[in-house]
Amino acid sequence: MSKLNKDILYLIFDELHDKNTLFSCLLVNKTWCEMIIRNLWRDPWKFKEDRNGKLLLNTIVTHLSEESKKYLKSQGINIRSRSYNKILFNYITFCKHLNLSVIRMILNKIIENKSKIIIIMNEILKLFINEKTKFTHLYLPEKFDYQLNLIPEAKNCLSEIEFLSCDTSINDKTLIGLMEICYSIKELELFMELENNNYGFTKLIKQQKKLLKIHFLPNSKYPIYYPCHDSYYDAIENSLFNHSSTIEYLKTPRHINTIILSSFVNLKVLDMSNHYMNWEFKWNQNLIFPHLEILKVSRFSIHTVINIIEHTSGHLLELSIEKVYWNNESIIQAIYQNCPKLKYLKMMLENKDLLEFKNILINCQDLNELYIVTAHYFWGDLFEILAEYSPMNLYKFTFTMMIIISESLVDFFKLWEGRRPMILKFFSNSKNIKKIMQNYKAKGIIKDYDYKLDYKEDLIWVRMCR
Structure with a gap:
C-alpha cells in the first residue's frame, strides 16, 4: 500500500x-x-470509567513539575505517579478539551479531604493552562469558583473556546472572568439550578460572535421535571435574540416563548423532549422552520405537534414523539404528508393506527429506523405490514412494552427473508425467543439483536395513555 x-x-x-x-x-x-x-x-475525558479515570489522573500527575510535586507533598498530598515509566509525549499539549468536571469527579473518588482536592485542582489548572495549549472545549464542574482569568496564560489558552458547559449558579467573579476571555463560543450547555442562578449569563450570551447551539438542561441531582424560576428562563431566552439568525440547535426543558422561537429562522434541531413539558400548552401561532431536520417533542398537545410538522418544508430527517396522547391518526397523517425525507421515527402505536401507519411506510421511502412504543398485542398484524410495506432502507427496529408471541416473530422473520438483515431491539425473558433470535441470526436474516432493552420510561408513558 x-x-x-x-x-x-x-x-x-x-x-x-x-x-x-x-x-x-x-x-x-x-x-x-x-x-x-x-x-x-484531544478529548481523553471520554475514557473516564473508574479504572481509566485513575490511569488518566496518574498520567496527568506525571506531567507536574518537580516544584508542584514538592508543594503537594508539603501539603500532605502524595499522589503516586509512575515516574519510572518515562512518558513518550507531552500529552497535555494535545488536549483540546479541558474537562474540569471529570477531573474533579476522579479526585472525589480517590481523595476524601475536600481541602486537598482544591489544592490538587489548583496545580492541575496551572499544568493545563500554559503557553503551549489552546483549548476549544471547556467543561466547568458544579459550583466552580476559580477565577480562570487570573491565571497568567488563561487568555491565550481559552480565547478560542467554542464550547462551554457549566451550571448557572457560578459566582460573579468566575463568570466575569469567563466574559473577559470567551467571545467565540458557538455551543453553550447550561445546567439550570433551582435557585441562585446568575443573571450575568445573559451578558455572556449576548457578547458571543456567532452562537450556533444551545442546551438548557436541568441539574442532574434534581428530578428532571423541576424547573428553575421562570423569570430566569425568560431572561436567558431573551438574550438569545442577539443570535436569532445563527442558532441552529436548541434543547430546552420547557416551552419557549413563541416570539423568540419563531425568530430562529435557521433552526435545524429542536429538542423539547424533557419531562417538564406541559401537554396542555398550545402555541397560538404557526411556527415555521424551513430548515428543521430533527424534532424531538414530549408532553405536547396534538395541535402543537402537528403544527410544527406541517411547517418544516419537508426537510425532517428525525422525529421523536413521546408522551403525546390521543388522536394518533392525525399525527400519522401529518408525518406521511409532510416528511418525505424521514429517516428515523419514534412514536406510540395502537391497533387502530395500523392502516394509517402503513402510509408512513409507503410515503417515507428513506425511513431507516423505527422505534415503536405500545402495550397492544397486535404483533402479527404489525409484523405483516412491516414485512410487506417497509421501504428498502428500513432495517432497524425497536419495540418496547411488548410481549411478543414466538409464532408471530418467526412469521416476521420468514416474511423478511431476502431483505437487508435487520437490527432488532426489544425486551423479553423468554428462552424460546432467545433461541429463535440466535437461529435467524445464523441464517443471516438478523444482523444483530438486543432483547434486554430497558423500557421503564415507555412503561410509564403507556400506562398514562390507557
Whole structure:
C-alpha cells in the first residue's frame, strides 16, 4: 500500500470513534502511533470509567513539575505517579478539551479531604493552562469558583473556546472572568439550578460572535421535571435574540416563548423532549422552520405537534414523539404528508393506527429506523405490514412494552427473508425467543439483536395513555 499523506491519515483517524479500533492502530508504526495519540488525547475525558479515570489522573500527575510535586507533598498530598515509566509525549499539549468536571469527579473518588482536592485542582489548572495549549472545549464542574482569568496564560489558552458547559449558579467573579476571555463560543450547555442562578449569563450570551447551539438542561441531582424560576428562563431566552439568525440547535426543558422561537429562522434541531413539558400548552401561532431536520417533542398537545410538522418544508430527517396522547391518526397523517425525507421515527402505536401507519411506510421511502412504543398485542398484524410495506432502507427496529408471541416473530422473520438483515431491539425473558433470535441470526436474516432493552420510561408513558 502506498504511503498515505499525514493529513489524510489524520482525517481518517478523526472519523474513527471506536476506541478499540484506534488502540489496535497504535502498534502499526511510529507515525500512526503519534497521530492516534494526538487524536485520543484531544478529548481523553471520554475514557473516564473508574479504572481509566485513575490511569488518566496518574498520567496527568506525571506531567507536574518537580516544584508542584514538592508543594503537594508539603501539603500532605502524595499522589503516586509512575515516574519510572518515562512518558513518550507531552500529552497535555494535545488536549483540546479541558474537562474540569471529570477531573474533579476522579479526585472525589480517590481523595476524601475536600481541602486537598482544591489544592490538587489548583496545580492541575496551572499544568493545563500554559503557553503551549489552546483549548476549544471547556467543561466547568458544579459550583466552580476559580477565577480562570487570573491565571497568567488563561487568555491565550481559552480565547478560542467554542464550547462551554457549566451550571448557572457560578459566582460573579468566575463568570466575569469567563466574559473577559470567551467571545467565540458557538455551543453553550447550561445546567439550570433551582435557585441562585446568575443573571450575568445573559451578558455572556449576548457578547458571543456567532452562537450556533444551545442546551438548557436541568441539574442532574434534581428530578428532571423541576424547573428553575421562570423569570430566569425568560431572561436567558431573551438574550438569545442577539443570535436569532445563527442558532441552529436548541434543547430546552420547557416551552419557549413563541416570539423568540419563531425568530430562529435557521433552526435545524429542536429538542423539547424533557419531562417538564406541559401537554396542555398550545402555541397560538404557526411556527415555521424551513430548515428543521430533527424534532424531538414530549408532553405536547396534538395541535402543537402537528403544527410544527406541517411547517418544516419537508426537510425532517428525525422525529421523536413521546408522551403525546390521543388522536394518533392525525399525527400519522401529518408525518406521511409532510416528511418525505424521514429517516428515523419514534412514536406510540395502537391497533387502530395500523392502516394509517402503513402510509408512513409507503410515503417515507428513506425511513431507516423505527422505534415503536405500545402495550397492544397486535404483533402479527404489525409484523405483516412491516414485512410487506417497509421501504428498502428500513432495517432497524425497536419495540418496547411488548410481549411478543414466538409464532408471530418467526412469521416476521420468514416474511423478511431476502431483505437487508435487520437490527432488532426489544425486551423479553423468554428462552424460546432467545433461541429463535440466535437461529435467524445464523441464517443471516438478523444482523444483530438486543432483547434486554430497558423500557421503564415507555412503561410509564403507556400506562398514562390507557
